Amino acid sequence: xxxxxxxxxxxxxxxxxxxxxxxxxxxxxxxxxxxxxxxxxxxxxxxxxxxxxxxxxxxxxxxxxxxxxxxxxxxxxxxxxxxxxxxxxxxxxxxxxxxxxxxxxxxxxxxxxxxxxxxxxxxxxxxx
Numbered sequence: 001x002x003x004x005x006x007x008x009x010x011x012x013x014x015x016x017x018x019x020x021x022x023x024x025x026x027x028x029x030x031x032x033x034x035x036x037x038x039x040x041x042x043x044x045x046x047x048x049x050x051x052x053x054x055x056x057x058x059x060x061x062x063x064x065x066x067x068x069x070x071x072x073x074x075x076x077x078x079x080x081x082x083x084x085x086x087x088x089x090x091x092x093x094x095x096x097x098x099x100x101x102x103x104x105x106x107x108x109x110x111x112x113x114x115x116x117x118x119x120x121x122x123x124x125x126x127x128x
Contacts, residue, residue, distance in 0.1 A: 004045055006066065008115055009052040013037055016113030017049045023083060024068055049113070057114040065108065065116035072121070076105045079119050083109050090119075 010016045017037040020026040026039035026047055036050040052058050070076050076093065083090045090109040097103060106120030 005048070006046075007048040007050060008066075008113075009050055009058040010113035010115065011052065011057045012113040013049050013051050016111055016115060019111045019113070020047060020049070023079070023086075060115070063116075065118050067118040067120060069120060069122045073105045076107070076119055076121060080107055 008016065013034050013036065017026075017028070017039060020039055021028070024041070026041050028037060029040040029046070030038040034051070036048065039047040039049065041047070068079075070079065080090050080093055088109050088111075091107045093105050093107045095103040095105055104121050104123065106118055108116055108118050110116055
């Protein structure tokens, strides 16, 4: 079994979908106007972005986030630079131990539509 679908509620479907398309390689798969966009990546992961019932930003719990893994620290650094150059405000790159004693580079950025995204290398550290 594998996780292959995630639904995110947002007040700005268009901007959030465009963020995942531009910065994380998702492509439009289906849509219902500005109420719902279904995105798909090359690994066939389905990301649904939909307007919340109230039209207000989603009230996710504190620390809720989604994450993207890159194999190399240089890729994390490049994504950080790309997001910063686009006018977003990613946190500084920090290093933390996520198992195995390896220090993992990571940072967070809040998307248009108010979803927190983490970018890092996999837990346990960089690939050998």
